[in-house]
Amino acid sequence: MSLPGAEWRARETAHRHRADALTADHRARSSRGEKHPIWDFLFTYYSYKPAMLRRWHPGAHVQLEDASAEPRAQWRWYAPGTAAGSVIVDSASFEREKGASLALIERILRQTAARPGAYGCFGLHEWAMVYRQGEHRHPVPLRLGQDATDAVVEGHELRCTHFDAFRFFTPEAVPRNRDRPSREAQPAMEQPGCLHAGMDVYKWAVKLGPLVSGEVLLDAFELARDIRLLDMQASPYDMTPWGGEPVRIETAEGKAEYVRRQRAFAERSNALRSRILTAWRPTAH
Secondary structure: OEEOHHHHHHHHHHHHHHHHHHHHHHHHHHHHOOOOOOOOHHHHOOOOOHHHHHOOOOOOOOEEOOOOOOHHHHOOOEEEOOOOOOEEEOHHHHHHHOHHHHHHHHHHHHHHHHOOOOOOOOOOHHHHOOOOOOOOOOOOOEOOHHHHHHHHHHOOOEOOOOHHHHOOOOOOOHHHEOOOOOOOOHHHHOOOOOHHHHHHHHHHHHHOHHHOOHHHHHHHHHHHHHHHHHHHHOOOEOOHHHOOOOOOOOOHHHHHHHHHHHHHHHHHHHHHHHHHHHHHOOOOO
């Protein structure tokens, strides 16, 4: 595929405007030294700076016409294209250097998308992270208080399948979980109903770098942003002062709302997994 100069430059400009709009509030808060317990996660746990989001790539197998005099022609992972004056992402070099990492990412994306979603966890991973613990990772009060929060955990089966959530469980919560997620088992355990697996599509898109188009990268960031809100709304923390109206998963109504939104996120995350794999590995998809 080849993009004329006017087309790819218009896409690049639109991408930068969109990226700036998505990060404007965070950049403004950072300039004032303000913290936000919901949104800072997108730039701390996922430690990618706003400047990274501004860089547009066309993705793998896309040649940019009239680009050899542009700064991107000197960027790492770019090479001359087949047409005079064109450049293209040097997918072969990227794959050679990052082969093991890319193989793992492909396995996780492909196997997660192929697996049925599980919708019975109700976001209790966040509750398990504070179970029977006087001091918490986040300086935000518990919505129900410690004793009632512990009672919610004790009244449910913990069903977390995501290692990067499970690893923050308190010692008392670990044996209450039905499964034992591990880093090694991650490709075999990830499933599309998991909110954190959905947020991680953004992480995988970043790690794939120039192989993923800028548009897909920002779509993945928006998905992570939207999921993060539900993750905190359904958490045991009182996020109301920061715009996180509670989804009270300790009630039947709250569970129903959580699952409804969880299913919608699973559809969005699988659509993004498909877009990434189709563009990156078109012959294998």
